[in-house]
Amino acid sequence: MDWVTGLQKAINYIEAHLTEEIDYEAVAAQSFSSNYHFQRVFSILCGITLGEYIRNRRLSIAGKELAQGNEKVIDVALKYGYENPDSFAKAFQKFHGISPSQAKNNKAMLKSFSRLSVKISFEGGNIMNYRIETKPEMILTGYKRRFNGAPGERLEQEADFYITTRPLQFLLKGMKKENYETNYDIITNIDDDGFDFYIAQNLEKNMRDFMNSDLFGKEYAEKFEHITIPEQTYAVFETERCKFPTEVFLELRKQIYAEWLPDSGYEIINAPEIVVTHWFWAPYKNERYRELWIPVKKVD
Numbered sequence: 219m220d221w222v223t224g225l226q227k228a229i230n231y232i233e234a235h236l237t238e239e240i241d242y243e244a245v246a247a248q249s250f251s252s253n254y255h256f257q258r259v260f261s262i263l264c265g266i267t268l269g270e271y272i273r274n275r276r277l278s279i280a281g282k283e284l285a286q287g288n289e290k291v292i293d294v295a296l297k298y299g300y301e302n303p304d305s306f307a308k309a310f311q312k313f314h315g316i317s318p319s320q321a322k323n324n325k326a327m328l329k330s331f332s333r334l335s336v337k338i339s340f341e342g343g344n345i346m347n348y349r350i351e352t353k354p355e356m357i358l359t360g361y362k363r364r365f366n367g368a369p370g371e372r373l374e375q376e377a378d379f380y381i382t383t384r385p386l387q388f389l390l391k392g393m394k395k396e397n398y399e400t401n402y403d404i405i406t407n408i409d410d411d412g413f414d415f416y417i418a419q420n421l422e423k424n425m426r427d428f429m430n431s432d433l434f435g436k437e438y439a440e441k442f443e444h445i446t447i448p449e450q451t452y453a454v455f456e457t458e459r460c461k462f463p464t465e466v467f468l469e470l471r472k473q474i475y476a477e478w479l480p481d482s483g484y485e486i487i488n489a490p491e492i493v494v495t496h497w498f499w500a501p502y503k504n505e506r507y508r509e510l511w512i513p514v515k516k517v518d
Contacts, residue, residue: 221259221480224249226336228256233333236276237297242268254488258408262475264334269410271334277313278331280306284321285328291318346470346478352451353511358402359426359444360418361386366411373468376415383417386441390419393428399497404445406490416445450489452511453482463495463508471510482514489513 228248232240245268246256261267266274276298283289292303295318300306310318314329321328363379365372380387391399404416421429426444428434455478457463457470479486492511 221249222336224251225260225263228260229334229336232272233275236272236279237299239299240272252485252487255486257410258486259475259479262472267410273309274313274331275333277310278329280310280318281314281321281328282330284318285326287322291322294318346455346473348453348455348474348478350451350484350514351454352449353447355449356420356447357426357444358404358416358418358447359390359421359429359442360402360404360416361442362404362414362416365413365415372412379415380417387417389438390417390421390442393421393425394419399495401495401497403493403495404447404490405493408488418445445490447490447492450513451515452492453478453484453514455510455512457508459505459507461503461506463506467493467508467510474510474512483517484514485517487513487515 228245231245231248242257243253246253249256251259257268260271264271280294280298283294284291291306295301295303295306298306300309307318310316310321313331314321316326316328320326361383363375365375365379367375387401400420402416402418402420404418405413406416407414429439429442453474455470455474457466460466491513494509494511496505496507496509498505
């Protein structure tokens with residue numbers, strides 16, 4: 219089964235079970251993929267997580283039913299999986315901008331979140347350079363923040379994280395030998411609500427030992443952690459060489475998931491995703507690029 223057909227079957231399954239408890243494993247099974255693989259691909263291609271899609275569809279339909287005036291708020295809340303009326307009211311207010319009781323008024327303004335429909339379009343024909351590589355275990359040193367909210371909100375959080383933690387970045391970079399910057403971003407512990415995001419460097423062991431010693435300073439040491447990345451097979455992609463590779467990076471990620479992954483014979487697994495930024499300074503600014511390491515396994 220191709221990914222387009224599988225994704226549409228999964229969406230159809232969700233729509234048929236919106237008033238029931240939805241098992242993500244059962245949703246993923248519609249596309250004959252693992253739960254983690256399905257959720258990761260769904261969020262990248264659709265721009266929304268699986269949980270957000272289900273929640274928005276339920277709240278959209280709940281608003282329509284309340285506007286018709288025939289249903290009690292408590293009954294609609296229970297129908298769409300909210301056992302607590304207060305939690306339903308909070309979610310409803312956040313989505314529609316008004317309370318459930320206000321939705322029963324004749325002139326209430328509500329939001330509609332439409333059902334996803336997968337359409338076949340003629341895309342592709344693009345060349346992507348990649349390699350399948352098994353990376354040995356490595357230890358990266360960095361600091362993290364938990365990002366929550368919709369994918370767009372998480373991108374804003376990532377930008378803010380880089381801006382507000384520059385002193386920590388400079389401290390890490392000062393412990394390296396290279397005369398150019400190689401930065402590591404680590405995305406891990408991904409779930410419906412968000413993910414952990416690390417800004418890290420690959421330091422030599424003597425530097426990691428120094429950071430663990432009393433000489434480094436406890437107030438600084440507490441801000442960092444050493445992250446062990448187990449040996450893992452990755453599909454490694456590179457952006458084009460350009461002055462600002464961060465601007466083309468997001469489009470590359472979506473292109474990988476939409477065009478390369480479906481016919482690759484590989485499946486995404488639940489392991490850290492790593493982005494490596496090679497940031498050269500003058501006169502080599504146009505040689506900058508980013509690598510995206512996607513953890514994969516061969517499909518049986």
